Amino acid sequence: MLIDTHCHLDMDAFDTDREDVIKRARASGVEYMITIGSDMKGSLGAVELAGRYDSIFASIGIHPHDASSFNQGSVQAIKELAQRPRVVAIGETGLDYHYMHSPGDIQIQVFKQHICIARELSLPLIVHSRDAAADTLDILRSEAKGTRGVLHCFSGDSDMAKKVMEMGFFISIAGTVTFKNAKMIKEVAAIIPDEYLMLETDAPYLSPEPMRGKRNEPSFVLHTARAIADIRGVTVEDIARITTVNAIRLFHIGELPEQGEIAYKIRQSLYLNVTNRCTNRCGFCVRFHTDYVKGHNLRLGHEPAAEELIHAIGNPCEYREIVFCGYGEPFLRLDVIKEVAAWIKQNGGRVRINTNGHGNMIHGRNILPELSGLVDSLSISLDADDREKYERICAPSFKDAFEGVLDFIKEAKRYVPQIVVTVVDLPDVDIQKCRRIADELGVSLRVRHLDAVG
Numbered sequence: 238m239l240i241d242t243h244c245h246l247d248m249d250a251f252d253t254d255r256e257d258v259i260k261r262a263r264a265s266g267v268e269y270m271i272t273i274g275s276d277m278k279g280s281l282g283a284v285e286l287a288g289r290y291d292s293i294f295a296s297i298g299i300h301p302h303d304a305s306s307f308n309q310g311s312v313q314a315i316k317e318l319a320q321r322p323r324v325v326a327i328g329e330t331g332l333d334y335h336y337m338h339s340p341g342d343i344q345i346q347v348f349k350q351h352i353c354i355a356r357e358l359s360l361p362l363i364v365h366s367r368d369a370a371a372d373t374l375d376i377l378r379s380e381a382k383g384t385r386g387v388l389h390c391f392s393g394d395s396d397m398a399k400k401v402m403e404m405g406f407f408i409s410i411a412g413t414v415t416f417k418n419a420k421m422i423k424e425v426a427a428i429i430p431d432e433y434l435m436l437e438t439d440a441p442y443l444s445p446e447p448m449r450g451k452r453n454e455p456s457f458v459l460h461t462a463r464a465i466a467d468i469r470g471v472t473v474e475d476i477a478r479i480t481t482v483n484a485i486r487l488f489h490i491g492e493l494p495e496q497g498e499i500a501y502k503i504r505q506s507l508y509l510n511v512t513n514r515c516t517n518r519c520g521f522c523v524r525f526h527t528d529y530v531k532g533h534n535l536r537l538g539h540e541p542a543a544e545e546l547i548h549a550i551g552n553p554c555e556y557r558e559i560v561f562c563g564y565g566e567p568f569l570r571l572d573v574i575k576e577v578a579a580w581i582k583q584n585g586g587r588v589r590i591n592t593n594g595h596g597n598m599i600h601g602r603n604i605l606p607e608l609s610g611l612v613d614s615l616s617i618s619l620d621a622d623d624r625e626k627y628e629r630i631c632a633p634s635f636k637d638a639f640e641g642v643l644d645f646i647k648e649a650k651r652y653v654p655q656i657v658v659t660v661v662d663l664p665d666v667d668i669q670k671c672r673r674i675a676d677e678l679g680v681s682l683r684v685r686h687l688d689a690v691g
């Protein structure tokens with residue numbers, strides 16, 4: 238399922254085949270489209286389309302190009318239209334200093350008025366910003382506190398992306414990311430954390446490759462999803478799930494899963510979510526600020542029994558590997574791991590466990606011989622280059638935990654064929670020193686990027 242969060246289906250470009258365009262979108266897996274008003278006529282058209290099709294929602298606003306047409310009557314008109322059914326946002330609004338079709342000072346005033354309306358109606362804001370990064374950031378900072386929204390068809394650099402995300406705004410990527418020379422947006426598409434990423438077409442404009450030159454339409458969003466999946470090293474299915482969850486969270490269209498998943502697919506692997514408990518409290522841990530990883534809800538209602546996990550796996554050979562992971566420390570459930578891992582091995586699957594390396598401290602004995610023959614690979618979080626940093630970053634519940642993790646790594650090599658230690662690239666962690674520790678232990682090191690989870 239995909240959501241095109243920004244298209245202009247009211248526009249003349251669709252007059253001859255609008256019905257077919259909507260049908261093609263649905264046939265391509267685009268469940269919902271948000272059609273965006275860019276002037277009062279377009280906003281009314283958006284509301285009418287949303288009233289006619291279950292798959293369409295509307296946003297109301299006046300584009301910065303048309304800011305000169307805005308007057309005090311516009312405020313009331315936008316407010317009235319915005320209260321019609323299936324209106325989910327205010328915009329597009331913002332600043333466009335590239336074309337300057339309206340004077341800059343007028344654009345700023347009109348942008349502020351839209352923000353005011355969005356705040357008053359508690360609707361998210363859809364922001365257009367082109368060659369106007371500094372003013373856009375200043376205005377959002379001063380006027381949009383408490384308002385959420387999205388920077389549509391993002392064209393800024395990664396620094397601007399970080400700043401708008403800090404304000405809680407999403408980043409929506411359009412077909413420009415598929416263009417060969419679009420270096421900056423490709424870089425941005427690579428670094429945005431999953432929980433801020435959205436997809437759009439901006440149809441009828443900006444057709445993605447390989448449709449460039451043709452009129453754009455919502456079904457083409459799949460090409461943009463493919464390009465982003467390639468850049469981020471995940472599947473289109475992953476991008477569809479991630480961006481759909483984000484669009485639902487921002488615009489409240491569609492349903493989010495209420496229950497946490499016990500088995501969830503990312504790329505070609507299946508992950509098992511066995512517990513949400515952990516013996517660390519890492520400052521960077523995503524479970525403290527979101528229920529979602531790669532669009533999967535991982536907040537468990539209960540800890541699953543071995544039979545439930547086996548049932549959820551189905552055929553282990555369908556996956557590259559089965560990974561015990563989830564939102565907590567898997568070795569807190571050692572018996573379940575052993576039972577399920579034995580079943581996976583008997584049925585031809587490959588087993589990996591992602592752990593914080595506390596297994597022996599949790600159980601007060603050496604558990605590693607018990608994993609022999611059941612586990613193919615262990616990924617162990619080292620997370621620091623010395624004891625003091627480990628205490629500060631991971632806040633472990635055990636005394637001497639850093640030394641305990643090092644002992645666990647040494648011992649693990651005797652019973653598990655592949656051991657990888659991981660470290661997150663936090664500013665105060667000495668990656669070179671971590672590499673030397675890994676070399677001395679005779680294991681490989683993988684450096685994980687902060688915010689890149691799953």
Ligand code: SF4
Pocket residue numbers: 515516517518519521522523524564565566593618631
């Ligand atoms: S060890 Fe993993 S699950 Fe536990 S707090 Fe740290 S990052 Fe989170």
